[in-house]
Amino acid sequence: MTENIEPKRSLDFVRGIITEDIESGKWDSRVHTRFPPEPNGYLHIGHAKSINLNFSLAQEFSGKCNLRFDDTNPVKEEDEYVNSIIEDVKWLGWDIDDSIFYASDYFQQMYDYAIELIKAGKAYVCDLGSEETRKYRGSLTAPGQNSPYRNRTVDENLELFEKMKNGEFADGSKTLKAKIDMAHPNINMRDPVMYRILHASHHRSGDKWCIYPMYDWAHGLEDSLEGITHSICTLEFENHRPLYDWFIDQLNIHHPQQIEFARLNMTYTVMSKRKLLKLVQDKLVNGWDDPRMPTISGMRRRGYSSEAILDFCKTIGVAKTESTIDFALLEHCVRNDLNKKANRVMGVIDPLKVVIENYPEDQVDWLDAINNPEDAEAGSRKVPFTRELYIERGDFMEEPPKKFFRLAPGREVRLRYGYFVTCTDVVKNEKGEVIELICSYDPETRGGNAPDGRRVKATMHWVSASESVLAEIRLYNNLFNTENPDKVEEGQDFTANLNSDSLEVRINCFLEPACKEIEPGQTVQFERLGYFCCDKDSTAEELVFNRTATLKDTWAKINKK
RNA sequence: UGGGGAAUAGUGUAAUGGUAGCACAAGUGUCUCUGGAUCACUUAGUCGGGGUUCGAGUCCCUGUUCCCCAGCCA
Numbered sequence: 249m250t251e252n253i254e255p256k257r258s259l260d261f262v263r264g265i266i267t268e269d270i271e272s273g274k275w276d277s278r279v280h281t282r283f284p285p286e287p288n289g290y291l292h293i294g295h296a297k298s299i300n301l302n303f304s305l306a307q308e309f310s311g312k313c314n315l316r317f318d319d320t321n322p323v324k325e326e327d328e329y330v331n332s333i334i335e336d337v338k339w340l341g342w343d344i345d346d347s348i349f350y351a352s353d354y355f356q357q358m359y360d361y362a363i364e365l366i367k368a369g370k371a372y373v374c375d376l377g378s379e380e381t382r383k384y385r386g387s388l389t390a391p392g393q394n395s396p397y398r399n400r401t402v403d404e405n406l407e408l409f410e411k412m413k414n415g416e417f418a419d420g421s422k423t424l425k426a427k428i429d430m431a432h433p434n435i436n437m438r439d440p441v442m443y444r445i446l447h448a449s450h451h452r453s454g455d456k457w458c459i460y461p462m463y464d465w466a467h468g469l470e471d472s473l474e475g476i477t478h479s480i481c482t483l484e485f486e487n488h489r490p491l492y493d494w495f496i497d498q499l500n501i502h503h504p505q506q507i508e509f510a511r512l513n514m515t516y517t518v519m520s521k522r523k524l525l526k527l528v529q530d531k532l533v534n535g536w537d538d539p540r541m542p543t544i545s546g547m548r549r550r551g552y553s554s555e556a557i558l559d560f561c562k563t564i565g566v567a568k569t570e571s572t573i574d575f576a577l578l579e580h581c582v583r584n585d586l587n588k589k590a591n592r593v594m595g596v597i598d599p600l601k602v603v604i605e606n607y608p609e610d611q612v613d614w615l616d617a618i619n620n621p622e623d624a625e626a627g628s629r630k631v632p633f634t635r636e637l638y639i640e641r642g643d644f645m646e647e648p649p650k651k652f653f654r655l656a657p658g659r660e661v662r663l664r665y666g667y668f669v670t671c672t673d674v675v676k677n678e679k680g681e682v683i684e685l686i687c688s689y690d691p692e693t694r695g696g697n698a699p700d701g702r703r704v705k706a707t708m709h710w711v712s713a714s715e716s717v718l719a720e721i722r723l724y725n726n727l728f729n730t731e732n733p734d735k736v737e738e739g740q741d742f743t744a745n746l747n748s749d750s751l752e753v754r755i756n757c758f759l760e761p762a763c764k765e766i767e768p769g770q771t772v773q774f775e776r777l778g779y780f781c782c783d784k785d786s787t788a789e790e791l792v793f794n795r796t797a798t799l800k801d802t803w804a805k806i807n808k809k
Numbered sequence: 810u811g812g813g814g815a816a817u818a819g820u821g822u823a824a825u826g827g828u829a830g831c832a833c834a835a836g837u838g839u840c841u842c843u844g845g846a847u848c849a850c851u852u853a854g855u856c857g858g859g860g861u862u863c864g865a866g867u868c869c870c871u872g873u874u875c876c877c878c879a880g881c882c883a
Contacts, residue, residue: 462883508814
């Protein structure tokens with residue numbers, strides 16, 4: 249047996265608790281977690297943190313993890329959302345075929361539990377409206393008052409509750425409340441509502457129910473019913489834990505342990521479903537899967553890999569401190585993954601025509617190009633070299649500053665996998681703008697090396713003008729101008745910080761012919777520019793690419809100074 | 810002014826009474842047919858004040874700051 253010299257990985261506090269529970273034999277050392285989204289919106293990167301945490305935990309401790317839809321509010325929930333959530337969780341890499349559950353499947357059981365509480369004198373039907381309920385609740389510093397309906401008899405409560413269930417009362421006219429303590433310092437314990445009347449059609453149970461359980465009543469029961477051992481949730485539910493504990497203790501049923509961690513915040517974006525929904529509904533973005541959105545589907549469309557997202561989630565860790573992660577860290581994880589996996593191709597986004605004056609007019613020379621220098625398995629391809637080419641406009645300067653190494657009048661550079669070329673003349677239009685470059689090439693440098701050993705300072709990407717494919721390229725920048733979009737002037741909301749340049753569409757871009765083979769969803773690197781993902785909007789006539797991320801750009805940094 | 814939480818480089822995250830480490834960011838250099846990647850290096854931290862201890866980020870006391878809670882939302 250070989251000694252495992254791998255340094256002991258430090259455990260985060262969640263894993264620390266679980267490890268202790270396993271050692272102490274709690275729940276027979278079982279680990280069963282769950283991810284419980286409400287199907288009222290699309291999943292975002294913050295959910296990915298939770299998904300990866302919960303499913304990783306199950307994986308690491310040989311346990312299970314359920315995907316459970318918390319569908320207790322029919323007025324907000326839709327099938328579109330459950331479908332997207334299933335798709336996203338699967339895409340993230342988790343096998344959930346046998347572990348999809350719905351809170352709505354437990355409605356009858358919850359109803360029976362409620363009757364149990366009523367019979368025990370621990371719950372009552374209350375006729376107070378929402379406005380009155382709020383008044384009776386008191387305030388943060390002042391105790392509440394008992395509802396005048398608090399002392400109804402068990403029989404009366406039973407009868408009324410059944411009538412509520414049977415739809416005999418109007419929405420909002422009655423609720424079932426837990427009888428706890430109206431003076432409790434924790435407001436959640438001041439006779440919380442367990443059921444409200446909602447004559448709404450549910451995406452799964454249809455019109456069977458017209459009373460629906462409140463989250464605080466339902467959630468702990470769902471976990472309990474599924475035999476969950478560790479209910480991992482975000483910090484804001486810490487205040488609710490005493491209530492879940494109370495319900496479960498009254499009912500004397502399986503008692504999972506809730507552990508709270510800090511939700512993910514990230515710079516230059518928003519992470520609330522309400523705000524994301526507003527962006528979608530107000531058409532400030534093009535749907536939930538707009539590549540600028542922090543949604544899983546948006547990131548997928550943008551070209552982020554699930555592996556990069558998993559790596560990101562591992563890197564940020566899990567703790568109770570509230571934090572805001574630098575978006576640059578996510579980008580780092582994306583680049584890190586794509587660098588190893590994405591094939592390289594050449595494409596020109598801002599074309600400047602180049603004529604190689606000493607190159608034969610109808611000649612096409614197919615040159616060898618390596619697909620991925622980071623992966624020998626990726627092989628090679630051919631790229632066509634012709635008399636007329638396109639280079640990136642930014643790769644030429646008529647009056648280059650000291651640190652600009654690229655093409656300039658009289659200067660020689662290498663065209664990647666091609667030849668050394670020298671700029672011999674500059675053609676301008678009547679406005680004085682450069683519209684074409686005349687260059688000469690050195691036939692001896694075919695493939696990119698000079699037999700005489702002479703060197704150049706720059707290697708540039710290029711595309712043949714005649715042997716190329718046309719593309720539309722969408723360049724994405726931060727959706728918001730500020731690190732914290734929620735920081736706004738009085739009277740404004742987060743949309744005031746929207747970045748008007750978050751999307752730049754470039755048409756008439758030229759790509760090398762090999763790009764014809766790229767399928768929607770595939771991410772490649774356009775050399776020297778960045779990673780780009782082929783979009784589903786691509787047609788036979790025109791490919792569409794989304795910029796996933798730029799490459800790190802030292803020149804841009806120098807240029808900024 | 811009630812209750813519940815949290816404070817470690819710019820941003821995150823470790824160190825469970827014993828050398829404050831890692832990643833990202835920033836910077837410098839190396840290398841390069843991608844100004845990418847790689848490699849090497851640098852900058853930079855325990856919220857304040859007391860105490861216990863040979864020794865405190867860690868334990869005790871005290872103060873400060875920040876977050877969450879008054880939906881028939883989750």
